[in-house]
Amino acid sequence: MYLSRELIRALATASGRPEHWRDRALCAQADPEMFFPSKGKPARPAKRICQACEVRAECLDYALQAGEEHGIWGGLTTGQPAPGPGPGTEGSQAA
Numbered sequence: 001m002y003l004s005r006e007l008i009r010a011l012a013t014a015s016g017r018p019e020h021w022r023d024r025a026l027c028a029q030a031d032p033e034m035f036f037p038s039k040g041k042p043a044r045p046a047k048r049i050c051q052a053c054e055v056r057a058e059c060l061d062y063a064l065q066a067g068e069e070h071g072i073w074g075g076l077t078t079g080q081p082a083p084g085p086g087p088g089t090e091g092s093q094a095a
């Protein structure tokens, strides 16, 4: 079953609790095993979903803070180096 982002927001609001970034996670509508693929299974389908996810930055931030050791978070596989700052931002290596 697919729930639109608007419906998910409306349900979260109606529940009376503050909205959390997880309420907008696209993976909540996908097979969880896709985001924790067993050895030899492709990670690409999950990463493709992450590319379209509006809370990708929050998700990656959470995974880094929490030290998640398994799964795909923010479009990256755990153990994969976190993306550095973008070009032209403070701390970037670009000249």
Ligand code: SF4
Residues within 6 Å of the ligand: 024, 025, 026, 027, 028, 035, 049, 050, 051, 053, 054, 055, 056, 057, 059, 060, 072, 073, 074, 075
């Ligand atoms: S970026 Fe995070 S919250 Fe969004 S689909 Fe990927 S794993 Fe889920």
